[in-house]
Amino acid sequence: MKTxxxxxxxAGEDRPSGLLNITVCCFPIVGIxxxxxxKNEKPKSARAACTWAIVGTSIGVLLYIxxxxxxxIGETMYYY
Numbered sequence: 058m059k060t061x062x063x064x065x066x067x068a069g070e071d072r073p074s075g076l077l078n079i080t081v082c083c084f085p086i087v088g089i090x091x092x093x094x095x096k097n098e099k100p101k102s103a104r105a106a107c108t109w110a111i112v113g114t115s116i117g118v119l120l121y122i123x124x125x126x127x128x129x130i131g132e133t134m135y136y137y
Contacts, residue, residue: 073105081106082113 081088088110095103 071099071101073102077102078105078109081109082116085110085113085117088113 077091081091088106092103092107092110095106
């Protein structure tokens with residue numbers, strides 16, 4: 058048992074959740090917020106939230122680039 062602020066945290070409580078990881082991947086801002094909230098209390102969960110936030114952001118940027126390229130190629134197909 059260790060103390061975190063005013064409460065006692067059981068030693069086995071610091072486990073990253075699969076559902077949380079999926080949520081953070083879809084909403085990266087939640088992962089960044091959770092990282093700063095948990096970085097001292099739950100370091101493993103905080104690191105997982107930050108990692109999945111980075112993965113979610115990277116996937117979003119990649120999809121945006123792919124959509125932009127497809128749109129640019131589609132626009133050049135029309136000759137009037």
